[in-house]
Amino acid sequence: xxxxxxxxxxxxxxxxxxxxxxxxxxxxxxxxxxxxxxxxxxxxxxxxxxxxxxxxxxxxxxxxxxxxxxxxxxxxxxxxxxxxxxxxxxxxxxxxxxxxxxxxxxxxxxxxxxxxxxxxxxxxxxxxxxxxxxxxxxxxxxxxxxxxxxxxxxxxxxxxxxxxxxxxxxxxxxxxxxxxxxxxxxxxxxxxxxxxxxxxxxxxxxxxxxxxxxxxxxxxxxxxxxxxxxxxxxxx
Numbered sequence: 001x002x003x004x005x006x007x008x009x010x011x012x013x014x015x016x017x018x019x020x021x022x023x024x025x026x027x028x029x030x031x032x033x034x035x036x037x038x039x040x041x042x043x044x045x046x047x048x049x050x051x052x053x054x055x056x057x058x059x060x061x062x063x064x065x066x067x068x069x070x071x072x073x074x075x076x077x078x079x080x081x082x083x084x085x086x087x088x089x090x091x092x093x094x095x096x097x098x099x100x101x102x103x104x105x106x107x108x109x110x111x112x113x114x115x116x117x118x119x120x121x122x123x124x125x126x127x128x129x130x131x132x133x134x135x136x137x138x139x140x141x142x143x144x145x146x147x148x149x150x151x152x153x154x155x156x157x158x159x160x161x162x163x164x165x166x167x168x169x170x171x172x173x174x175x176x177x178x179x180x181x182x183x184x185x186x187x188x189x190x191x192x193x194x195x196x197x198x199x200x201x202x203x204x205x206x207x208x209x210x211x212x213x214x215x216x217x218x219x220x221x222x223x224x225x226x227x228x229x230x231x232x233x234x235x236x
Contacts, residue, residue: 031124035106036115041083043122046090046097053090055099059083081107085120098123139231141216144168147185147193149233152200152207159200161209165192190219195231207235 032042044056044064053069059082067073067087074084085104091097099122106115137149150162164174165185172187177197185193195214200207211233216226 031122033120033122035083037108039082039106041104041120041122043099043124046092046099046124048090048092053092055087055090080109081111083107085117088119096123096125137233137235139211139214139233141193142226143219145187145192145216147214149209149235150174152209152235154200154202154207161197161200187219191217191222192219193217205236209233209235 032040034040040060042058042060044058047054047056047066054066055069056064056066057073057075058064059075059077063075063077063082065073065075069087069090072084072086075082083104083106085101087099088102089098089100091099101120101122102118104115104117104120105113108114139147141147144167146166148164148166150164152162153160158179160176160178162174162176163183163185164171165187166172167187173185173192175183175185177183179197179200182194182196184191193214193216195211197209198212199210201210209232211231212229214226214228214231215224217223218225
């Protein structure tokens, strides 16, 4: 029997920075939706490298399809149409990516409609949540990189810090950054880190520096691979 389900709209909060937006989304939304007859439709990946963004969907078990933005699609299982719909939206944020599918229809083996969904949202985070680590002068990144707070000048106007970027113990870039300034750090021509020097605190025994919206990009592909809303670094 045909039944119609309406998926509630998801409110997105997009925070714009120098490089990308961040997305806030209901925790119940995931990369997979359960369909009838034990089928699951999963968002595998998003590709923004081409002239038109695309998404790879997997109809379990193992029926993968690449769909261009705005395209109507059909997914078959052993020659039988199972699911069709339209890829209506592709969003790429600083910490996650999502797609929205409109007018999704599922059929049984006889071609009878068994499920319709007005809108489906599939959401995929880029990386697991970063656990809190005690502040130090070094913030460890991926791919062998370390961001090191070398020194701070809290008497300058504006106040300044000196940062160095290391890869496997070898310095590849350094920057003197003024308070409130955003900065980029590179390994050769590859952009590795972007962030903003947001605050500085002088304590009795140490000096604390706060960086915000720190993003790390893959050295080989240029894709965002790590995002930290706030990073504390300390000089004793």
